[in-house]
Amino acid sequence: MARIFVITDRRSEWKALVSGAYSISGEKPLVVTADKAIAQAAADFGADAALMSGAEVFWNYTDTIAALVEELQPAGCFFGTSPDCRLVSGRLAAKLGISAIPDAKSIDNTYAIEHLIYGGSVVQTSKSTGKQFVALFGPGQFEEAAIPEQGTVMNVDYVEPKWQIAVKEKKTKEISAVDLTAAKRIVAVGLGISKKEDLDMVRELAALLQAEMACTRPIAEGLDWMEPERYIGISANFVKPDLYISLGISGQVQHTVGITDSKVILSVNKDPDCAMMKQYSDYCVAEDLYKIVPALIERLKK
Amino acid sequence: MDILVCFKLSPDSKDILVSNGAINTDRAEWNVGEYDLVAVEAAAQLAAATGRKLIGVSVGGSQLANTRFRKNMLSRGCDSLSLVMNDALVQADTHKTAVALAAAVTEIGNYDLIVCGEGSQDLYFRQTGIQLGELLGLPVINGISALNGIEGSVLLAERSTDSGIEVLEIPLPAVVCVTSDICQSRIPKMKDILQAGRKPVKELDAAGIPCDATGSEIIKVALPKSVQRKAVNFSGTPEEIADQIVAMLAKEGLMPGGM
Amino acid sequence: MDFRFTDEQQLLAESLKECLVRSITEADIQKSYETETFPMDAWKALAENGFLSIGAPESMGGVPADVTTQVLIAYLVNKYGGPLAGFLTLGLTTMRDLEDFGTPEQQEMVLGQYIEGGTPMALGMSEPNAGSDSSGIQTSYVSQGDKVIINGHKHYNSMASQCDYVLLTAKDAAIRNPYKSMTMFILPTNTPGVRITDLPKLGGKSPMHICEIFLDNVELPKSYILGKEHNGFPQLMKNFEIERTVAMAGALAVAENAFEDAAAYSKQRVQFGRPICENQLIQEKIFHMKMKVELMRNMLFKVAWMIDNKMDVRVDHALCKYYCANAANEVVDDALQVMGGVGLVGNHRIMRYFCETRSQRIGAGSDQVMIFSTAPQILMDF
Structure with missing residues (x-):
């Protein structure tokens, strides 16, 4: 079988992708990166690495990557799910005459790829119509496992892009180091929370339970009350904790697809008719979370 | 130079059924997803600010003939619509759609900016706009969270990434994919609704548009395990x-x- | 026979529903009832989105709206906007009367502020001795040059204490014939001599106050006469058919909401080991509620269509008013029965609906007046 390329701009993702690529293809994957440290770490992990250089922005490597694919004819490419990965993988797919499969849930050794459509209500399995496949995997889709035998690092010639978009300024923010996909206990909030300050008591509860905090998409992206790394849903984190506590979450399918692998789900919501309470919970509390959370904190402190 | 905004008419997720291993859209209401409506609003605001015309573009099947859908889009700031109707494009994957769109916008011409949404409500690949830009050989960028104006032939924009905001200068012509929270979709006013019926809708000749460039083959569809x-x-x-x-x-x- | 709404009406309905859903929630409505305060923020949102200029004169930037569209708008605001409908229904009446009888100055004065999210005209017609018999009013005025002096007492005036203007009927003291003495006035509520108080009412607390108006030597320039002096009674009769029809849009919306609440509840309420929707007697209520809601809808929009097509609705509008008011009461009563304790204790909206629908069989043309005024007409064909 031909090898698989692993391409990501995020430091945290490549190991799982490499392990997944190896388990599917049985071949040493090739990590394509512009980060020297990752290239070396990949080789130590057992993968080969192709080190790119010459660009200030990740999307300027699109033609370089395409040339490498044309030259080495891999079985396909695994990408991460950062905005830059979506951009580069999409452009690459256009060049290859195929569709890249985003937020893939699984891939088998015939390169049939599973992913969710229609807001999470349908699972679709598809294959590429081209010579390669391109699939994007979010964090936690594969178990990390090192590959036997040291890999090698090679340098890649830079292919100049045909156009430039100037980045005049970067306003950076702290990247959260949280990995919800590995969390054993999670406390998640939804729009039942009325003020950002109220997250303090949820934080206290999470700390007492040694749980990670998470949320639904509107809390992170709409209201900006939590980091985007903390939202669980169809286009973000899929989690598999032993305990998942939902506070004030109504249970729209875009969110609940991300929690189906939870062992035990406990929900607190004023509305006993919401989907979260009726369909997705093992234990239901039809009460105001503003009453239950303080009571639970008191009880746990004893 | 005009601004084009692309949107997709698709079946509403809540009405989708899976029967006999296939997706059944018989009971589905077809509408334009919220993220596309947001893109239309962002494009309309930029068009108004820069004195440009806004043309709404869509490729799909005979559902695009629906007058209510057309008037809806025309009441949201589009000056006209250009549509490609070919049933071969129904349930098209992202590559097939992008290829058809590329041919359509080339025929429409006279544009210096194409705006696309974050993703469609049905398949949500978040990729069609990106493929469109690449197929046209134009600068293309995603995650655009602000459109701040056009100066000369440069679009001033902001891009939202994991690590923060990038302030960009994008040379035109270009394709931009905006985020779902770049703005709120508008509530069309009665006046705009009444005038919509008088705005032009152009049906491009489907024979001149490639509608068979499938980039993926569907093996199976199923309900997720519950x-x-x-x-x-x-x-x-x-x-x-x-x-x-x-x-x-x-x-x-x-x-x-x-x- | 095409029963569908036009594309434009469907798009308007979607827009209006979106605006209402974004600007007012059930929790907001409950709060407005508890504090007896009209939700002005949500009202202003309707204004900002241009919905209050639908039906206003084009000279003021308004968009014309036929009766079908007005009924559709009233239905949606009642369905999703709760108390906002109180102002909206008065506003539609205000616009109609000012368009038909108002001078450009009067239109500018009242509608200018209304369209921007101000208040409509409240109605000042009913009196302790003149309810169904609207010509029996005793509030009267005398002329003094280019102004009049009004004395009298009105009551049951919805939202008068919350509006800046009242559409007042008063009779010229010098004229005996009750059908030729009535004059309509636009009365600014802050005019000296005007005193408005709130009355307690069935249902208790509400953001829509019901008031009485005391008029003590109120001076008003004759330029505030709406239409022609002494032409008040024909003017009153001109639009009342439309007003009754639009008012029934509220009956439909409330009945439909009550039915939907009851149906959803019946699927969720489990007693004796199964949801109560599996019980036949509950199913019978569900069936009847649905049937009545559909009949109300059909009749309401048919009468609106008849009015728009300049057909005589003297009989049909009365049939519609009677049917909708009574059917709404029956539907809400059935819904309450299905919901049981939840509808009697707590804050469910069915409680307010139960009280509010009862008044529709009395106000704006009582059941008995509907029959009394149309049965002879019906019999004329035989």
């Missing part, structure tokens, strides 16, 4: 409920550090 949950109710005073919760956590071995 987990039967216990739905046990805890009730009483908040203190009583807290006791019940802690007892359950202990019993299930879920307390930190075990029992």
Whole structure:
């Protein structure tokens, strides 16, 4: 079988992708990166690495990557799910005459790829119509496992892009180091929370339970009350904790697809008719979370 | 030079059924997803600010003939629509759609900016706009969270990434994919709704548009596995409920550090 | 026979529903009832989105709206906007009367502020001795040069204490014939001599106050006469058919909401081991509620269509008013029965609906007046 390329701009993702690529293809994957440290770490992990250089922005490597694919004819490419990965993988797919499969849930050794459509209500399995496949995997889709035998690092010639978009300024923010996909206990909030300050008591509860905090998409992206790394849903984190506590979450399918692998789900919501309470919970509390959370904190402190 | 905005008419997710291993859209209402409506609003605001015309573009099947859909888009700031109707494009994948769109916009011409949404409500690949830009050989960028104006032949924009905001200068012509929270979709006013019926809709000759460039082959569709949950109710005073919760956590071995 | 709404009406309905859903929630409505305060923020949102200029004169930037569209708008605001409908229904009446009888100055004065999210005209017609018999009013005025002096007492005036203007009927003291003495006035509520108080009412607390108006030597320039002096009674009769029809849009919306609440509840309420929707007697209520809601809808929009097509609705509008008011009461009563204790204790909206629908069989043309005024007409064909 031909090898698989692993391409990501995020430091945290490549190991799982490499392990997944190896388990599917049985071949040493090739990590394509512009980060020297990752290239070396990949080789130590057992993968080969192709080190790119010459660009200030990740999307300027699109033609370089395409040339490498044309030259080495891999079985396909695994990408991460950062905005830059979506951009580069999409452009690459256009060049290859195929569709890249985003937020893939699984891939088998015939390169049939599973992913969710229609807001999470349908699972679709598809294959590429081209010579390669391109699939994007979010964090936690594969178990990390090192590959036997040291890999090698090679340098890649830079292919100049045909156009430039100037980045005049970067306003950076702290990247959260949280990995919800590995969390054993999670406390998640939804729009039942009325003020950002109220997250303090949820934080206290999470700390007492040694749980990670998470949320639904509107809390992170709409209201900006939590980091985007903390939202669980169809286009973000899929989690598999032993305990998942939902506070004030109504249970729209875009969110609940991300929690189906939870062992035990406990929900607190004023509305006993919401989907979260009726369909997705093992234990239901039809009460105001503003009453239950303080009571639970008191009880746990004893 | 005009601004083009692309949107997709698709079946509403809530009406989708899977029967006999296939997706059944018989009972589905077809509409334009919220993220596309947001893109239309962002494009309309930029068009108004820069004195440009806004042309709404869509490729799909005979559903695009629906007059209510057309008037809806024309009441949201589009000066006209250009549509490609070919049933071969129904349920098209992202590459096939992008190829058709590329041919369509080339025929429409006279544009210096194409705006696309974050993703469609049905397939949500978040990729069609990106492929469109690449097929046209134009600068293309995603994650655009602000459109701040056009100066000369440069679009001033901001891009939202994991690590923060990038302030960009994008040379035109270009394709931009905007985020779902770049702005709120508008509530069309009665005046705009009444005038919509008088705005032009151009149906491009489908024969000149390639509608067969499938980039993926569907092997199977199925319902996601559902987990039967216990739905046990805890009730009483908040203190009583807290006791019940802690007892359950202990019993299930879920307390930190075990029992 | 095409029963569908036009594309434009469907798009308007979607827009209006979106605006209402974004600007007012059930929790907001409950709060407005508890504090007896009209939700002005949500009202202003309707204004900002241009919905209050639908039906206003084009000279003021308004968009014309036929009766079908007005009924559709009233239905949606009642369905999703709760108390906002109180102002909206008065506003539609205000616009109609000012368009038909108002001078450009009067239109500018009242509608200018209304369209921007101000208040409509409240109605000042009913009196302790003149309810169904609207010509029996005793509030009267005398002329003094280019102004009049009004004395009298009105009551049951919805939202008068919350509006800046009242559409007042008063009779010229010098004229005996009750059908030729009535004059309509636009009365600014802050005019000296005007005193408005709130009355307690069935249902208790509400953001829509019901008031009485005391007029003590109120001076008003004759330029505030709406239409022609002494032409008040024909003017009153001109639009009342439309007003009754639009008012029934509220009956439909409330009945439909009550039915939907009851149906959803019946699927969730489990007693004796199964949801109560599996019980036949509950199913019978569900069936009847649905049937009545559909009949109300059909009749309401048919009468609106008849009015738009300049057909005589003297009989049909009365049939519609009677049917909708009574059917709404029956539907809400059935819904309450299905919901049981939840509808009697707590804050469910069915409680307010139960009280509010009862008044529709009395106000704006009582059941008995509907029959009394149309049965002879019906019999004329035989």
